[in-house]
Amino acid sequence: MQSEPAGRGPTAPAGRGLTAIVVKGYPRLSETFIAQEILGLQQLGQRQLIVSLRHPTDTLVHELNRQITAPVLYLPEYLHDEPERVAAARDWARAQPGYAAAYAAFRRDLRRDPTPNRWRRFGQACVLARELPPETSWIYVHYLHTPASVGRYAALIRGLPWSVSAHAKDIWTTPEWELREKLAEARWAATCTAVNHSYLTGLAPETGRVSLVHHGLDFARFPDPIARPRRDGRDPADPVRLISVGRAVEKKGFDRLLDAFAALPAGLAWRWTHIGGGALLADLKAQAARLHLADRIEWRGALTQDSVLAALLDSDLFVLTARIAEDGDRDGLPNVLMEAQATGLCCLASAVSAIPELIRDRETGVLVPPDDVPAAADALAGLIADPARRARLGAAGAARVRRDFGFAIGLAKLARRFGLPAPAAASG
Structure with missing residues (x-):
């Protein structure tokens, strides 16, 4: 989509x-949380235009995205790709x-961040x-x-x-x-974890500017939580089914997980399924081969939400x-942990970033x-061998996530910010 040039816009409530709605890329398999929010706001009557800084690269699309009716405006990903469009926009601007x-703000930013990326963003703007x-x-905007x-x-x-929604x-x-500076200029900001909220509130202390x-x-x-078979790692013909969903990037820690698998007792029967793409996928496969784990692992690549759910139910x-990556990157609260718990699946995770906001150690995971x-x-070996404990933790996790992490609660907060009617199911 490419609309006609327009003048200075109104400042009425959203x-x-x-x-x-400005996003980095659309649609993206790894961003079901954004698609879910866009669809929720659409269903409350918000008139929307999705603006994407990049064209999609995933070959699959979630059914969730197919329900979104907003048109999409794709900006030139690189300014040299569409020089006439960029030149016309700069002349108009x-x-x-x-x-x-705008130009003064850009020049201040450029002095502190003199990179081609900064010029690119101003051209896109x-x-x-x-x-x-x-x-x-x-x-x-999604992402700060x-x-x-x-x-x-x-x-x-x-x-x-x-306004802006900040994530990880x-x-x-x-x-x-x-x-x-961005938080000071934005009318309001939202973020998805208490860890994020504490940090951003320290940078923007004005009361109410940043919401959790x-x-x-x-x-x-999601179906109701299910009871799972009582596999205990003693039957090589019916191994315990482990699963992880996430991009193969440093912050996910899959290399450490492979090392942990290699340290498990030799006689323990297990298989691991990984779902997700990512730049480090080839490195992880090579590591698994070096550790003699390849025959216990299935690499499924990126899948749709429905396929992920089916895999969770089968695990x-x-x-x-x-983990926290060397550049400081880290997860917020991965949606897939909530999705796994919603099915009654027991979860083992790292106590990093906002994950402890969801999982209470030895209570709900x-x-x-x-x-x-x-x-x-050690934790893996114990959980693989103890199906009763997995069932108990899985049931507790399902009860808590369904009580405290319903989408309608957060959607109601955004609806108030945008001047939209609250969702009927909102509570808490």
Whole structure:
């Protein structure tokens, strides 16, 4: 989609006009939480335009995304790909009343971050500002790093209010000066974990500027928790089925998990399924071969939400040994942990970032220190051999996630911010 150039937009509450939702890429298999939110706001009556900084790269699409009816505006991923479009947008932007403020903000940022990426984001912002429909009344951005730069500059050019939802990498790999300035300019911000909320509130102490909004789950898409077979690792013909879902990236800690598998007792019967793509997938497969684990592992690649759910229902134990990466990147609260618990699946995870907000150690799951291979191996061995404990922890996890992490609760908070009616199912 490419709209006609528009002038300086109105500043009415977001519920009364068109909300431009800026994302890094759309659709993306790894971002069901964003698709779920967009669909929820759509169902509350929000008029939407999705703005994507990148074209999709996944070959599969969630059914969730197919239910979203908003048009998508794809910005030029690289400015040299569409020079005429970018030049026309820059010429148009220079004539707008808000351009001086936007350009001044960009130049301040460029002095502290003199990278080609900064120029790229300003060029994308000019295109976005020019091509937003005239009825646009709000810009809402997912992620505080590059998408928020584009949304912020475009909002300044158009004289529009903007807000942001912050998640994980965008918080922990962005310098504090940039977070402070964006949070000060945004009308409001939301973030999905208490850990994030505490950090961002320290950078933006104004009361109410940053809200805690858990992603939560729409449990209508999940079956009731199920009872699982009592596999105990003693039958090689019927091994305990372990599963992990996540991109093969450093912060997921799958290399440490493979090391933990290698440390398990030789006679223990188990198989591990990994679902997800990622840059380190080939390295992990090579590591598994070196550790003589290849015949116990199935690499399924990236799958749709329905296929992931089917795999969770067919498994005995979910494992995620996440960690803080060298660049500071870390998980927030991975949705897949909530999804696993919603099915009654016992979860073993690292006590890192916001994961302890969901899993209470030895009450609703098991937590181990990040990067602690012996601890992970010991916890794995114990859970593999004890189906009764897995069942008990799985049932407790299901009860808590369904009580405290429903999607409607967070959606109601966003609805109030946008001036939309609250969802009928909201509670708490």
